[in-house]
Amino acid sequence: MQTLDDLKEQLYNNSNAISLTFIKNYSLRFDKAFEHLPEPLLRWQYFVLRYILPKPREVLFSKEIIEKLTLPDMNALKKSFL
Structure with missing residues (x-):
């Protein structure tokens, strides 16, 4: 491991x-x-x-990430990319 x-x-x-x-x-x-x-x-x-001009971009998560993250974590990640 x-x-x-x-x-x-x-x-x-x-x-x-x-x-x-x-x-x-x-x-x-x-x-x-x-x-x-x-x-x-x-x-x-x-x-x-x-x-490269900064602009909002769509964030796509893998199935594994979605399964491991809680909703608040997911929202925080999305905000940091937008």
Whole structure:
């Protein structure tokens, strides 16, 4: 069974791997030498926050998430994305 630390590390690694894919697909430069953007996830977030207009978007949850979250948790998540 995975520990919480294992799950955190897996999420961190997966997030960075996905971010690297996005960076390559958008032909962005990513150089670990920049102190303010040392991780792929931070580079992707920097790009998204500067160049993609913020607007309300529909949030879709997987069946597993819906089963695990209570209604107040679900509403709080929706508000944080809108």
